[in-house]
Amino acid sequence: MKILVCISKTPDTTSKIAFKNNNAQFEDAGVQWIINPYDEWYTLVKAIELKEKDPSVILHLITVGGADCDAIIRKALALGGDEAIRVDTESDDSYVIASQIAAVAKEGNYDLIFTGKETIDYNGSAIGGMLAAKLQVPYLSLATQFELNGSEAKVTREIEGGEEVDAVTLPAVISCQKGMAEQRIPNMRGIMAARTKPLKVVPPVAIEALTHIVAYELPPAKAGVKLVPADDVATLVKLLHEEAKVI
Amino acid sequence: MSVLIFIDQSEGHLKKASFEAAAYGAAVAKQMNTNALALVLGNVADGLTQLGNYGISKVYQIQKDIFNHVDAQVFATVITNVVKQVDASIVIFSHTQTGKAVAPGVAVQLKAGLVTGACALPQNDNGFVVKKTVFSGKAFALVNITSPIKVITLNPNSFGIQMITENATVEALEVTVPNATIQVVATNKVSGEVPLSEADIVVSGGRGLKGPENWGMIEDLAHVLHAATACSRPVADAHWRPHHEHVGQTGVQIAPNLYIAIGISGAIQHLAGVNRSKTIVVINKDPEAPFFKAADYGIVGDAFEVVPKLTAAIKEMQSK
Numbered sequence A: 001m002k003i004l005v006c007i008s009k010t011p012d013t014t015s016k017i018a019f020k021n022n023n024a025q026f027e028d029a030g031v032q033w034i035i036n037p038y039d040e041w042y043t044l045v046k047a048i049e050l051k052e053k054d055p056s057v058i059l060h061l062i063t064v065g066g067a068d069c070d071a072i073i074r075k076a077l078a079l080g081g082d083e084a085i086r087v088d089t090e091s092d093d094s095y096v097i098a099s100q101i102a103a104v105a106k107e108g109n110y111d112l113i114f115t116g117k118e119t120i121d122y123n124g125s126a127i128g129g130m131l132a133a134k135l136q137v138p139y140l141s142l143a144t145q146f147e148l149n150g151s152e153a154k155v156t157r158e159i160e161g162g163e164e165v166d167a168v169t170l171p172a173v174i175s176c177q178k179g180m181a182e183q184r185i186p187n188m189r190g191i192m193a194a195r196t197k198p199l200k201v202v203p204p205v206a207i208e209a210l211t212h213i214v215a216y217e218l219p220p221a222k223a224g225v226k227l228v229p230a231d232d233v234a235t236l237v238k239l240l241h242e243e244a245k246v247i
Numbered sequence B: 001m002s003v004l005i006f007i008d009q010s011e012g013h014l015k016k017a018s019f020e021a022a023a024y025g026a027a028v029a030k031q032m033n034t035n036a037l038a039l040v041l042g043n044v045a046d047g048l049t050q051l052g053n054y055g056i057s058k059v060y061q062i063q064k065d066i067f068n069h070v071d072a073q074v075f076a077t078v079i080t081n082v083v084k085q086v087d088a089s090i091v092i093f094s095h096t097q098t099g100k101a102v103a104p105g106v107a108v109q110l111k112a113g114l115v116t117g118a119c120a121l122p123q124n125d126n127g128f129v130v131k132k133t134v135f136s137g138k139a140f141a142l143v144n145i146t147s148p149i150k151v152i153t154l155n156p157n158s159f160g161i162q163m164i165t166e167n168a169t170v171e172a173l174e175v176t177v178p179n180a181t182i183q184v185v186a187t188n189k190v191s192g193e194v195p196l197s198e199a200d201i202v203v204s205g206g207r208g209l210k211g212p213e214n215w216g217m218i219e220d221l222a223h224v225l226h227a228a229t230a231c232s233r234p235v236a237d238a239h240w241r242p243h244h245e246h247v248g249q250t251g252v253q254i255a256p257n258l259y260i261a262i263g264i265s266g267a268i269q270h271l272a273g274v275n276r277s278k279t280i281v282v283i284n285k286d287p288e289a290p291f292f293k294a295a296d297y298g299i300v301g302d303a304f305e306v307v308p309k310l311t312a313a314i315k316e317m318q319s320k
């Protein structure tokens, strides 16, 4: 069983969101980078659990990005995994990213590919579905539970207005979210081990981007809160009814 | 050239977000002087002609039992074939569970640029630029799609619908459908309650409510408002409430018309999931709670006193 886990680096959740170069680029000065929480908490940890159950599982991590991703990928390796692959290119187009991962995945003959449901910076929710289409394997999105049985998997996933349990024959691509696993803190042994785990840097395949971010915008500031005294809820109801017109 | 809007259905009923996608797609078609066509997969008996009210001229329907469940690869292949058949150059989905599952596959099969989570009409004066939410609603990105075919998923509750009185024509399409790639073992639909992602009003509780036994008053308030209930992350982590109610950066992101936050401090990760709400009301006993800075209306006070009074006051207003 070979598993590939997609890892993305994102700004820490408390980062100030600001832009530079005429709003064309994210202002990364002073920003702490983390593993995208969906990739770490729910996706990587689930894959590690599968490997703990069956030590013959081969677990590879992959990221697409520049050398500044290495710290993040080492952090991920400190949690678990046998080796990591970094495709050495940067892009803000999900088609390019998915194509790079697909090229590596094809070569590696993985049975299972896990992605987080989205990144907390770009909020794309696109890589998993694109990968599945590129590899022509089933795609199970928004998984909350996952059980492996040989080359079959049972996946519980969020659908419109509820959940669905699906059976699938591997290979498959799964996007993961809350419920799959619980957050773990890397221990000293893991951190030491991660230093010597292989991190392969591979050149990108030639793919033309289909989208380009031209600028960023910040939402307009809120006008400020209107406070209503606690003993006068009738006024709040009136404001919501007549001014905001929401009830 | 035309605009094709994928209309999602569940158990034969059209989804609310789909009407919004239809109206958005029709507005895109108008910008480009072309037709807005809709595609419905599955057995929907009523309401298809009414898509005309949202600006759709023609609805294509493919009725097959395989569409009762969303098999992402099957849907993506069928939709791709229809796009080619009707010569659509823009394909619109709602950014819902189904849209997220299917749109990326369609984009790959058509080698089309994809923008997910769009929140405004495209700007055509310099390329084809779509505005989307990024950083969990804390900012927007303007994305230029350069491929000949373009795929967009629209954030629910982000486009103002203008209805017209027109009927759409409905036409059955015959296409070959690929084999299923997944096998559905069970479905578990939350019935009765208002689903969180579709709710116009959401009443949400945090750790300030002290324990699960105190959620009665949250449910009462939600009930009078026909609202869905939500919660902060620690509340779901402590199993006071089910995980699907967890909103925020690592939970569900919502954009209702009204979000009422009760006993929630307003941590940045929580705000990331709710800051696109049109109106935010905060009830918190701490005047310094950060949530007040993101709120439109607020009450500084004890939730255990304020919430039952609020429910009663709303009931009174409704009875008038």
Ligand SMILES: Cc1cc2nc3c(=O)[nH]c(=O)nc-3n(C[C@H](O)[C@H](O)[C@H](O)COP(=O)(O)OP(=O)(O)OC[C@H]3O[C@@H](n4cnc5c(N)ncnc54)[C@H](O)[C@@H]3O)c2cc1C
Pocket: A013, A037, B205, B206, B207, B208, B209, B231, B232, B233, B234, B235, B246, B247, B248, B249, B250, B251, B262, B263, B264, B265, B266, B267, B268, B269, B270, B273, B283, B284, B285, B286, B289, B301, B302, B303, B304
């Ligand atoms: C990477 C990361 C991701 C995260 N993702 C999320 C997420 O998706 N969603 C999320 O919610 N959190 C998330 N968090 C956690 C977040 O930082 C906060 O810890 C959490 O939102 C706090 O929940 P809370 O407001 O319910 O509790 P608290 O912060 O404990 O606040 C409780 C509030 O209740 C008020 N209160 C107490 N008693 C009363 C009373 N009787 N009447 C009225 N008010 C009262 C208090 O004044 C206080 O403001 C994340 C954190 C991290 C690090």
